Amino acid sequence: MNNKLIVHNQMVKKTELRILARARIKEAQILFDVKRYDAATYLCGYAMELALKARICQTLGYTHFPQTNKEFLQMTCEIVEKSLKSKRFQKLYSIDPNDFCALYERYFQNPRFLKVHDLLTLLKFSGVIEKIKNHFSTEWSIVEKWNPEIRYKPIGSHTRQTTQDMLTSTRALMTALK
Numbered sequence: 001m002n003n004k005l006i007v008h009n010q011m012v013k014k015t016e017l018r019i020l021a022r023a024r025i026k027e028a029q030i031l032f033d034v035k036r037y038d039a040a041t042y043l044c045g046y047a048m049e050l051a052l053k054a055r056i057c058q059t060l061g062y063t064h065f066p067q068t069n070k071e072f073l074q075m076t077c078e079i080v081e082k083s084l085k086s087k088r089f090q091k092l093y094s095i096d097p098n099d100f101c102a103l104y105e106r107y108f109q110n111p112r113f114l115k116v117h118d119l120l121t122l123l124k125f126s127g128v129i130e131k132i133k134n135h136f137s138t139e140w141s142i143v144e145k146w147n148p149e150i151r152y153k154p155i156g157s158h159t160r161q162t163t164q165d166m167l168t169s170t171r172a173l174m175t176a177l178k
Contacts, residue, residue: 011064011065011066011067011071012064012065012067013063013064013065014054014057014058014062014063014064014065015054017050017051017053017054017057017065018050018051018054020050021047021048021050021051021054021174022047022174024043024044024046024047024050025043025044025047025167025170025171025174027043028040028041028043028044028047028167028170029167031043032160032163032164032167035160037156037158037159037160037162037163038150038153038155038156038157038158040158040163040166040167041146041150041158041162041163041166042148042150042151044143044146044163044166044167044170045117045119045143045146045147045148045150045170046148047170047174048119048143048146048170048173048174049117049119049122051173051174051177052119052122052123052126052177053065053122054177055126055127055128055177055178056122056125056126056127058127059125059126059127059128060075060078060079062075066115067115072115079125117147117148118147119143119144119146119147120144123140123144126177128176128177131176132173132176135176136172136173136176138169139168139169139170139172139173140169140173142165142166142169143166143169143170143173146166
């Protein structure tokens with residue numbers, strides 16, 4: 001397998017995001033097997049982040065995930081434009097078209113709003129928030145607690161059971177996001 005990221009104008013391909021997500025979950029399992037629970041949990045979060053970003057691409061019909069300010073601004077403009085024109089899109093993203101000012105303030109002030117590690121923000125723009133919250137609420141409640149700052153927690157912060165729960169939940173959610 002080629003170890004280089006597939007890029008197009010600095011954008012990572014949706015398919016590559018999925019490949020990376022699967023690789024991170026496999027690596028998390030390896031770490032779990034050798035009782036490196038903190039590191040395994042950490043990688044599960046990144047696997048989830050990558051899977052959500054791939055799902056955002058799928059929902060928006062993108063083949064690549066933006067990387068530059070210009071690419072993110074273009075994506076933001078398209079999201080806002082679609083949300084104002086499409087009832088399906090409004091429902092998909094739970095966006096009230098009357099709340100355009102709040103949408104503008106939140107996302108145009110920071111066009112890179114999807115270049116985050118915040119899993120809830122990514123879920124909101126994945127187009128499957130209702131599906132996940134209605135059918136995978138237990139799994140989501142475990143995974144949504146993740147953030148990259150856990151890398152600063154003391155060694156031993158995650159137990160075998162909490163890590164197993166994270167692995168199982170992340171796998172279930174990754175499957176649901178396809």
